Amino acid sequence: MIQNRLDKDMLLQMDSTAQYGMGQHEDGSVxxxxxxxxxxNPWNTYVHKGLPAGPISNPGRDAIGAALNPEPGIGSTLSRSTLIRVNRCSRPTSRITKRRSRS
Incomplete structure (x- = not known):
């Protein structure tokens, strides 16, 4: 979504950037x-086109640790061809599961 809006020279209109520029981001409200x-303010993407003036957040220690040392099987990336194969394999299983849940 962000890249599409940048490509079309549109406002990004991300609430997090408006909140950050006003100092309203710390309460966790969406x-x-x-x-x-x-x-x-220079971060407000409701007013200014393009990316904000700078970062509005930094990842915490736990997020950095998880990115550097992912747990096996969590957060893996699938290519399109792999995803198609996974979807093909999961279809019969989902049909069986639906039939069993109706009984």
């Missing part, structure tokens, strides 16, 4: 105030 959405 809702932005009307004041934050209209504020002309």
């Amino acid at each position: 809702w932005s105030t009307d004041e934050a959405l209209a504020d002309d």
Whole structure:
């Protein structure tokens, strides 16, 4: 979504950027105030096109550790061809599961 909007020279309109510029990000709320959405701060992507002036967050120690040392089987990336194979293999199983759940 972000790249598509950048390619079309659109506003990104990400609440997190509006909240950050107003200092409203620390309470964990996903809702932005009307004041934050209209504020002309350099991070506000409701007002300014393109990426914000700088990062609005940094990953914590746990997130960095998980990225550097992923647990086996968690967070793996599938190519399109692999995903197609996985979907083909899972279809019969899902049908069987649905039939059993109806009984």
